[in-house]
Amino acid sequence: MRTWILHGTLPRRRGFTLIELVAASAIAALLMVGVLMIFTSIVHDRERLMKARTTDAQDVNQLIDLLRRDLASAVNLPGQSGGDLVMQTSSSLDEQTLTFVDRPALVSYQLVDQAGEGKQGGRCLYRRQQRTDEPVMPRAMVSLVAYHVRQLQMQPLSGGSGQKANGVHLHVEFDDPAANINRVLMLH
Numbered sequence: 001m002r003t004w005i006l007h008g009t010l011p012r013r014r015g016f017t018l019i020e021l022v023a024a025s026a027i028a029a030l031l032m033v034g035v036l037m038i039f040t041s042i043v044h045d046r047e048r049l050m051k052a053r054t055t056d057a058q059d060v061n062q063l064i065d066l067l068r069r070d071l072a073s074a075v076n077l078p079g080q081s082g083g084d085l086v087m088q089t090s091s092s093l094d095e096q097t098l099t100f101v102d103r104p105a106l107v108s109y110q111l112v113d114q115a116g117e118g119k120q121g122g123r124c125l126y127r128r129q130q131r132t133d134e135p136v137m138p139r140a141m142v143s144l145v146a147y148h149v150r151q152l153q154m155q156p157l158s159g160g161s162g163q164k165a166n167g168v169h170l171h172v173e174f175d176d177p178a179a180n181i182n183r184v185l186m187l188h
Helices: 003-007 018-053 057-072
Strands: 079-081 084-089 105-113 123-131 140-146 149-156 167-174 181-186
Touching: 057 084, 057 123, 057 140, 057 167, 057 181, 084 149, 105 149, 123 149
Parallel strands: none
Antiparallel strands: 079 084, 084 105, 105 123, 123 140, 149 167, 167 181
16 A cells, blocks of 8 residues: 555645646637737738729829829929929828818829839839928828839920920829829819
8 A cells, every 4th residue: 555545645746727727728718819810900901902902993083183283283393203203382281181281392202112012013102291381300291192003204294485384294004004094184
């Protein structure tokens, strides 16, 4: 016989108590829920981005309207360097109301490669606005205007001898050729 029966005590077992097992199970369940939430979030973001990648007619019309408003308030005709348009405007977009207000700004439209897409298109068109009437540290407002833009070109139309151009020829090329913009925008 063993000695533990004689002394009336049970041997000390090495293992986990019920409380420790319940606590470990609860922590494992929380971790699994967290991983599941992250996974579903990634899937939803991917679906949202895939839907946003398509350029529909409404997006094209909004882009044209935004460019037309900026060009109409341009103090000088925009310069173009490397696919970017830069212009000084007499009005700017208000950050809260998203309406145009009479505050001067430096506005630029820039094509930026998306991460991971490389040189096969996948470029985004961003509008950057920096108000010029803010004396100290003017803030820049950057907004995404369009996805999958390959090229952005603008040519001023002649306004006659010595006159300011009365319009521009706008060419925006998208990855989807059906969405391409090739229009004349008249400036008032």
